[in-house]
Amino acid sequence: MDIVIPLFRLFEPLDAIGPYELLANVPDARVRFVAPEPGRIADVLGAMRVDVPTRYSEVESCDVLLVPGGAGARLMLDNTEFIDWVRRIHETTRFTTSVCTGALILGAAGLLKGLTATTHWLAMDDLETFGATYTAERVVRHDKIMTSAGVSAGIDLALGLCALLSDELTARAIQLFTEYDPQPPYDSGSLATATPEVVARARELASGG
């Protein structure tokens, strides 16, 4: 079972690594990172450089495509060779999935036209420019296309995907192995629960303030 996660300059690390942690524990799964050019890929937070040996174009098919987001995802929207590759790979997958603003890449590839989908709350308007309807769900699935909300939502997507790729017992075992029994000390993780003051501060942080 071949799971492919494209990384690109300025990717959001948890978008990619949360799902990777869960999916790599699926029996017989092989996860591969690919990149626009083989070599060191720097994340958006500035401290992590991942060495990716494989160019995406070396991959011609896979079982699961998982596209992370981050500031770099927006930069990839103009890369027509990459967007064409996403569209082509999608024809070969069992599941085509995104985390956070990775949904914009699926959108640019024309995969979300006429569908409800989710992405980072800061990108809801951008998502709709691709003909999708933003919905404030954690994970949205239409057959083999799954999108998830911002950053940490990829973990919920991946846990559901573990069951689809193996079985529910195995997915639950992966949940226990990763002790995914979340107990956030605050309740500000969505626009529905955050106060206007928290939303304002988050916008400030997101714009580098």
Next chain:
Amino acid sequence: MDIVIPLFRLFEPLDAIGPYELLANVPDARVRFVAPEPGRIADVLGAMRVDVPTRYSEVESCDVLLVPGGAGARLMLDNTEFIDWVRRIHETTRFTTSVCTGALILGAAGLLKGLTATTHWLAMDDLETFGATYTAERVVRHDKIMTSAGVSAGIDLALGLCALLSDELTARAIQLFTEYDPQPPYDSGSLATATPEVVARARELASGG
């Protein structure tokens, strides 16, 4: 504000990258990864290699030390130079923290003697060999020492730490930015909630089955 995360061969990726994602968003925080030797560090899941330019011994003090786990954490227990460094750095920190079996490293450095602490549920007996008392909490804090349970628990530790390093409003904003509003599709994330069948399957997976 200097936050240091040691990586080592066979580290568990989400242990390190979950907290990294949140802590790097704290205003004025700088996160640095360090390693036993500068160069490419391979994770325990087999697909990720992180390029770490800094040897741990180049760091003489920091505000936060966060030690991840994974199979590689156990291998580091015999590295007396590294364990001595952890003990020495601890004297300089505002917070000394661990995720998953990273707690064993704090234990080997003598930092958990006589304290309650937490770690991955599969490592509870090992933790107690260092004079700590395992407690099945998500995060355990004694003044400046914080330990968290397995893998994904580091995210909860980090969110609490964001508030300690900045303020609650900023921590909540980081929670919103990372959309940390977890909605796991299953409820098997702890020994308290998993069925015996799930526990057995998790042990099987952990032993490579």
